[in-house]
Amino acid sequence: MNPALLGLITIALGVGGCVLYFWGSNQVLDKVIFPANGPQAGQNINRANMVRPWLFLFPAIFALGLYLAYPVFETLRLSLTDRDAGGAFVGLANYNQMMAEPKFWEALRNNMLWLIVVPAASTAFGLLAAQLTDRIKWGAAAKSLIFMPMAISFVGAGVIFKLVYEARPADQGQIGVLNAVWLQFEGGIGSFLFLQLLPAIMLLSFAAIVAYVGWIFVRPIAESKERGGGKGYVPLRLFVGAAALYLVYLSLSSLIGVFTFDFPYGQPQTWLTIPFWNSFLLMVVLIWIQTGFAMVILSAALRGIPEETVEAAIIDGANPFQIFFKIKVPQIMGTIVVVWTTITIVVLKVFDIVFAMTNGQWETQVLANYMYDKMFRANDWGVGSASAIVIMLLVTPILVWNVYNARKEMK
Amino acid sequence: MDNIAGSKSSLGWAVNISVVLLVALWVFPTFGLLVSSFRTADQIVGSGWWASMFPSEQTERFRASDPDENRVQRGDLFVVEGNIFEENGGGGDIKSWGTSSRAVDAYQPGDVADLGDGETFTVDADGNYAWSGNEEQISGRGQRAFVTAETPPEFTTENYVNIMTSGDANDNMAKAFFNTLTVTIPATIIPIVVAAFAAYALAWMDFPGRAILIACVVGLLVVPLQLALIPLLKLHVGIGIGKGYLGVWLAHTGFGLPLAIYLLRNYMVGLPRDIIENAKVDGATDFQIFTKIILPLSFPALASFAIFQFLWTWNDLLVAKVFLIDATGQTTVMTDQIVNLLGTRGGNWEILATAAFVSIAVPLCVFFAMQKYLVRGLLAGSVK
Secondary structure (H helix, E strand, O other): OOHHHHHHHHHHHHHHHHHHHHHHHHHHHHHHHOOOOOOOHHHHHHHHHHHHHHHHHHHHHHHHHHHHHHHHHHHHHHOOEEOOOOOEEOOOHHHHHHHOOHHHHHHHHHHHHHHHHHHHHHHHHHHHHHHHHOOOOOHHHHHHHHHHHHHOOHHHHHHHHHHHHOOOOOOOOOOOHHHHHHOOOOOOHHHHHHHHHHHHHHHHHHHHHHHHHHHHHHHHHHHHHHHOOOOOOHHHHHHHHHHHHHHHHHHHHHHHHHHHOOOOOOOOOOHHHOOOHHHHHHHHHHHHHHHHHHHHHHHHHHHOOOHHHHHHHHHOOOOHHHHHHHHHHHHOHHHHHHHHHHHHHHHHOOOHHHHHHOOOOOOOOOHHHHHHHHHHHOOOHHHHHHHHHHHHHHHHHHHHHHHHHHHHHHO | OOOOOOOOOOOHHHHHHHHHHHHHHHHHHHHHHHHHHOOOHHHHHHOOHHHHHOOEEEEEEEEOOOHHHHOEEEOOEEEEEEEHHHHHOOOOEEEEEEOEOOEOOOEOOOOEEEOOOOOEEEEOOOOEEEEEEOOOOOOOOOOEEEEEEEEOOOOOOHHHHHHHHOOOOOOOHHHHHHHHHHHHHHHHHHHHHHHHHHHHHHHHOOOOOHHHHHHHHHHHHOOOHHHHHHHHHHHHHHOOOOOOHHHHHHHHHHHHHHHHHHHHHHHHHOOOHHHHHHHHHOOOOHHHHHHHHHHHHOHHHHHHHHHHHHHHHHHOOHHHHHHOOOOOOOOOOHHHHHHHHHHHOOOOHHHHHHHHHHHHHHHHHHHHHOHHHHHHHHHHHHOO
16 A cells, blocks of 8 residues: 555544544543433542543553653663573673673763763853844844754754765865865964964863853852751762863863864865764764754743843943843753753764764764664664663653652642 | 943944854855755866855866777877867866866966977867877877866756656655655654643643653653664564554654643643633533633644654654664655765765755745744743
């Protein structure tokens, strides 16, 4: 049968079936099981109303349970078994095997880089775009254009950026924008400004922001000690503080590298094959997509800021930068955290971009692609499931945090 | 907001310029691909897409035709004559030419290059060339030359025609396009129906365990679907669905439900309580309230989720690869086909760019037409 026809029939059957189920089950409940007449009418109505929610919920609960909840446990079980041995229980052997693979550590390391860079850059660009577009007349049009990549598939974006990164031999015209720009640099003052000074400033500001965020997290510990009372989340705060310290150290130490690095001027580069840096070029794709999302949400949050606070700051003589960083940003901190975590989840699941652009070659492997490799190329379900569980473990803190917040809101 | 205290911001122009730069940076890559998809293969490899708006100078290497077959004797000399453009394709006005890769613009059209020992080579502005020398010189391989020609900007829709009608199953996107459509539409509609009822129950019906269920939905929102691949594939094979449309519809329904329920519930909770209570007092059943009051009022939320789910299923690669595409490759979707093209046709940008744009075009249209609902859905889903 023609798949399109099959699709139409499925829509009819699916939608019709659902409606029939909801309508029919309600009818059966009201007319047959607990009829709202006769001697027990009142009691029956109450009983029917107790059962009804479950009729409404049943298809959703069934689908959620089967397609999301059950697989979590089944994957956990699979990660402890060996497919070749007929599904025998092998304890942590799969995990051991995975840990022994350099590719896994490469994927984990890259994922950590992605986790730091992509949410940070997307949120920062989104905040910048939101703040700037809110002040100008054609802001709505600008927003819509920055938001547009949201509609583009990761694969499509991969093709778009492969063209940007395309390299041609040195004696031919370059068709990739990046190489065309790169060949404009020849070691003069312009090259120093753009390739050394600008990255140095970016590194410094990154270090400053990280240090600031780390300080925000650590400060309550110091303060609560002064007041003589411990506050919650101390391990989390310490962890964030330590991570921030490490990142500051990392960015400061690479400052020296920026100034001493010997750039191969005049040579077109095959960007995606340069280890370590190629991961960043892949991250650019996701940042490009996610910035629009961050911008839309942060822009709504910025507009929700009470005008009085800004007015008061202006009257007190604050400059636009002070208003932005000291008045506006603290007030939308909650939204920034939501945006950050949402993008973090996207990053953890990133698969298509790496799969389409490098397929994990040249040290660009990430966990999701590693898992796909294991499951469907090597057909090793044990190790594949084990790496899926690693992804799940990385998501879990956000899951717990979201559920905690949702419950708090409902009360 | 800047004018509140009565002072016009001096940063106005700086803001405008920054936004222009930012927008340009964001639009440039996509625009490049769009422009490339309207250029021929030769044009794409000849110059960057940004140069295509202007007359382009293209330098190409070619060889004179095979001397052993085409040479003619004129007096003592042997001559090979021909036209570059007729033999190698292309066209335009030749600006300069050369015989060595180190000096591709050594000669003007009409100049005669002396290749030593009486061997000469000449090229005209319209592409005619003549290569002459003694018998030994005019033999072996044809003389190499580098020609820089100026061609006017030229765009063509040929790529799109090719890719939709190509006989090669690997290049033809028409089938993949309809396959994608076939996956997308049921996978968008079915979860909406299922989720709407559940969201209503979670928003407006009182029963024990409601809070826990909502918490579960919030938790399931972030469960990576990677975990579901193997268990569900085993399940599908086990119950006889195997790989195919039914499987991918079910999978998309399952994976889309948490967001659907979450978005719709958040929206429905905000509907005015009075309307629903009045209807109850008037004797409406829950089923009637849902279909007659809640559903029509929730249209914006339904639209937001429909857009999300549509974009997600249209753009999806992983779920289709696992649950749909079997060894025969008959059910391939566009994202998968593009990935395959990236592997087999890595340098054929006219095919890649066009294929990518065929797949991008539909979501972009939906995006620009329904942006309002998309933004609203995002805000409902994230900002509290």
